[in-house]
Amino acid sequence: MNPHAGIDTQLVRELLIAQFPQWCTLPLAPIDSSGLVNAVYRLGPDLSVRLPHEPSSTDMVQREQTKLAALAPFLPVTIPSVEAIGSPRDAYPGVWSVSRWLTGTHPTADALADPCQLATDLAAFIDAFRRIDLPDRTPAYLGERRTRASMVSLDAPTRDAIGALAGLIDTRAALASWEESLAAPYDGREVWVHSDLTPGNLLVSPEGRLTAVLDFETCGVGDPACDLFPAWHVLAGNLHDKFRTALDVDDATWLRGRGRVLSQALIALQHHRDTNLALANYARRAIGKVLAAPR
Template sequence: MHADRARIDTPLVRGLVAAQFPRWAGLPLEPVDSTGLCNAIYRLGAELSVRLQFEPSTADIVRRERAKLEALAPLLPVAVPAVEAIGAPTDAYPGEWSVHRWLTGAHPVPGALADPRRLAADLAAFVDAFRRIDLPDRPPGYPGERRTRAPMAAMDAATRQAIAGLDGLVDTRAALASWQESLAAPYDGREVWVHSDLMPSNILVSAEGRLAAVLDFETCGVGDPACDLFPAWYLLPAHVRDAFRAALDVDDATWLRGRGRVLSQALITMRHFRDADPSPAGDARRAVAEVLAASR
C-alpha cells in the first residue's frame, strides 16, 4: 500500500525537531512500536510524540485534522490527541508533520482484554457521543465516499478482487456470501459524525481495561453510522458483541453494513500485506474469521 513511503528514522526526526522546534531538541526521542499503516510515531520526552505520514503530504491534511480535533475534543468522553505544533516540509521530509501531547494507555489486544464488557460499554459511549455531534462543518468521513444511498457499492469490485485473490487462505465461498448479504442491506442515507477507523491500533486502554483515549482523527467526518462498528469484529469477543450493539441501538441493516465494511477492509488488507507485513495481515485474518463465524 505504501510502495513510495518516506524513509523515516530517528536521525531524520531528531533533525526535524532540532531545526524547527529547538525548545524540544534536547528531549529523548525513540520510535513507538505501532501497527498503524499510515504514520510513523516517535515519543519525544515524557509528554510529547512526533507523527509523520509514511506518504508525506502538503495538502493541509495535518492542519485539517488539528482543526477537527480542537472542535471535537470538548464533545467526547475520552481523551483525544492535541496537536502542539505543526512542522514544515523540508528536502529531507517533503510534507507537514506534527507534534502531539502524549496520551497514556496501551493498545488493546483481541483475546486478552482485561474487562471486555466494560470496554464494550465505553466504546459504545464514545460512538454514541460522536453520533450526537452537531457542528456546522460536515466533512465526509473516510473513505470520502460520494453522498449516495448505496455507499458500499463503491467497495464491491475491490472486495470481490480481494476474495478471488485469497483462494486457499480464506473460505472464499463463505466470504462472498457474507459480503453479498451486507451489500444488499438497505441504507436510508442518514449521516452522522463517525471516527471511521476504530481499529485496535487507534484505541488506548487503561491497565484496568477501560477506554482511555482514541487516536487518529484524520479521516473522521460524517457518513454511514455503520462505519463505527469496527470494534465489534476487530476487537470485542463474540459474547459481548450483542451488548455493544444494544448500547448503540443498531438495526439489522446497519449491523450488516458494518459487518460488510469490516470484511471488505480486512480482506483487502490481507491481500496486500500477506507477503509483506505479518502484523496487519494477522489482525485482518482474525477479523475475517470473526465475521465469517458470525455470518454462519
C-alpha cells in the same frame, strides 16, 4: 525521496533541532506500528512526532488540528492534541506534527481486563460521536484509495480481494457474507463517524477502560455502520448484543457494519499479507470472526 523510506530517528532529530529546539534534546524513539499512513516517534514522556510516509505540503495537518480541537469537548475520552506543526524542509518535504502523548495500550481481543466495561465504553464513545453537530460536515472516508466509500463502491475491490485470497480463506463463505451485507438497505442517514475504530486506534488502561482514541484523519459524516468495527475487532460474540443495544443498532446497520469490517480486512490482507505482519494478523482475525458469525 522515497515516500516509504528515509524517515528515521536522525531525520526526526534534525527536524526538531531546526524547528523546535525546545524539544530537540528530549529522548526520541520510533513506535512500532502497523499503521500505513504515518511514522510515529515518542518524544520525551509527554509528546509524539508524526510524519506522513507520503510527504505533503498541503494544509492537512492544520485541518486536522482544527478538527481535533472542535471534536474534543464532545467526547468522553481523550483524543490527540496537535501541539506544533512542522514545515517542509529539503530533508523531509512535507508538513509534520508534534502532539501530546496519550497513555494506554492497544486492546487485544483475547486479553481484555474487563470486556464488558470496554463494550460499554466503546458504545459511549460512538454514541457521543454520533451526537456531534458541527457546521463542518466533511464526508468520512474508508478504504485503500481514501475515497468516500459506500457499500456499492466497495463491491468490486472486495470481490477482487476474495478472489486473490483463494487458498488462504474460505472464499465461498466470504462471498456469501459480503453479498448479504451488500444487500442490507440503507436510508442514507449520516452521522459523525470515526470510521477506523480498529485496535491500533484504541487505547485502554490496565483496568480495561477505554482511555483514548487515535487517528481522526478518516473521520467525518457517513453511514453509522462505519463505527461498528470494534464488535468484530475487539469484542467477543457474547458482548455483541450489549454493544448493539447500547447503540440501538438495527439489523440492516449491523449487516452493513459487518460487511465493512470484512471488506477492509480482506483488502488489507490482500495487499499487506507479505509486507505488514501485524496488519495481516489483525485482518485474518477479523475475517475469521466475521465468517464465524451466524448469518
